Amino acid sequence: MNTMAKQQSERSRRAFIAVAIAGIPASLLPRPAVASDKMTKPQAEYRDTPNGIYSCGLCTLFVAPDGCKVVDGSISKDAWCKAFAAVD
Known part of the structure; x- marks a missing residue:
């Protein structure tokens, strides 16, 4: 493959990836946890x-x-809840 064809191929691949990423709904992208993502005590x-x-x-x-x-x-270190996960 000659240099010009290779550069064109790389540009096309980059363009495809950019379009594919732009089409992903924001709800599917990873995001950091925030306080509202936590359970309440009840x-x-x-x-x-x-x-x-x-x-x-x-x-x-x-x-x-x-x-x-x-x-x-x-949270008290002497408390407990249903999310308890024992230390190995």
């Missing part, structure tokens, strides 16, 4: 006491000192 069935030996402090979703990756608001 949705998570959050309670201020542990579930047996399981508590937020032992959960992979817990963010010290008082946060959670999936539940909105202040």
Whole structure:
């Protein structure tokens, strides 16, 4: 393939990719999580006491000192909810 044909081919490929990306609905594009993406405490069935030996402090979703990756608001390390995921 000669240089001119190769350059034309690369431009066409780039144009196709640009059009394809522009046609993707915004709802399908990845976006960062925001606070509204989190569950409320009632949705998570959050309670201020542990579930047996399981508590937020032992959960992979817990963010010290008082946060959670999936539940909105202040979270106690001694609490528990249905999103609990044990640390391996």
